[in-house]
Amino acid sequence: MEKFFKAAERGSSATQELRAGLTTFLAMSYIIALNPLILSGAGVPISATITSTCFGAGIMTIIMGLFSNRPIALASGLGLNSMVAVATTTLCGGDWHAGMGIVLVEGIVILLLVLCGLRQAIMDAIPVSLRHAISVGIGIFVAMIGLSNAGIITGNGDTLLALGQVTQPSFIVGVISIVATIIFVAFDVKGALLLGIIVAVVSGIPLGITGTPQGVFSLPDFTAFGAPFQADSEGVMGIAKVIATPALLVTAFSLMMSDFFDTMGTAMAVAKDGEFLDENGNVEDIRSILIVDSCAAWVGGLLGASSVTTFVESASGAADGGRTGLSSIFCGLFFIVCAFFAPVIAVVPGAATCGALVYVGYLMMSEVTAIDWSDLLEGIPAFLSIAGIPLTYSMSSGIGLGFIAYIVVAIATGKVRQIKPLMWVAAIAFAVYFLVA
Structure with a gap:
């Protein structure tokens, strides 16, 4: 096992990888309950979606661990599932099989882009300053997700964002998770992020945030498997409806753009904490990561x-010591087990992961010092990406703002020659994406 995963060589161990895998899983486990809730609005059966969510995440995370040997976990993407749900209700006539057909088409196209080298080539064409900015922006975004899950920050009609109610149980649990995580980190306790989550889960019991499981064991429901090839009431398969409908193909393009650059940002974020980001800001073994991620899209x-x-959230496991694909395998196994014990895992409140996500955001902020803020061509696009990712609540939108700004500033400052050809392609693609999204 050591020869394959090289845990000792990377300063890790099987025990450390197990702990990191569990940390990542707990930070992601909310998707087991949240994804079915989102997709149920489009008519997808909840029991079937729980099974699909667990098996999709588990299988692809294990494959990521084996194929890339990096601590990266996968699951149904937030934002992406909302796009699918909206498309299903507004464009597919409520046929969720067609909605999944959109995902299948998007995944196949993005896989072809990886196999022909275009996806990695675009990543390589991104200026180093923007790569650092993307990491910082995602760090703030991750922390924002954690604070939002706990209700420490909340939506407000007058100010967009505001401080939540400090007396709310979720707010209190979120604060406890942050304090506990900081204390464990300060004392250099192994598994600090995981312990912070556990303390928060326990503290949520008397506060009513950590609920009582509605049962323990549940049999998986596989009826959603093969959804794109299942027919609607008129006998038309979902995938056939997508291919024959231009509007659904446009939706597949929008989904692809979001998926394409979300993965790029996530890989860079995890690579920073997992120590496989080189001095030029390039993610090591990126091709294998992109291949698995692209396959995961159509598998989903x-x-x-x-x-x-x-x-x-994979960054939480990497920050907790995950250095190899072994942590991904452990995380994937936890997901598959949860297909049988979903009622138990569903009681872990989102507020309990607040401390881990805030700490990950803190770690990723260090990238901001690598940006030359005195250079307009570096500073302005970097700032727009850093601000855009959390403020638009979308990694791809924030990255797109930075890309387009880089082209504009380069033209304004007479540095057009510094723009690599694929940066032009990416910026134009983002402009189209913003227009049709």
């Missing part, structure tokens, strides 16, 4: 789980 559609993609 095939299983009826929406698009499965790399999760930025």
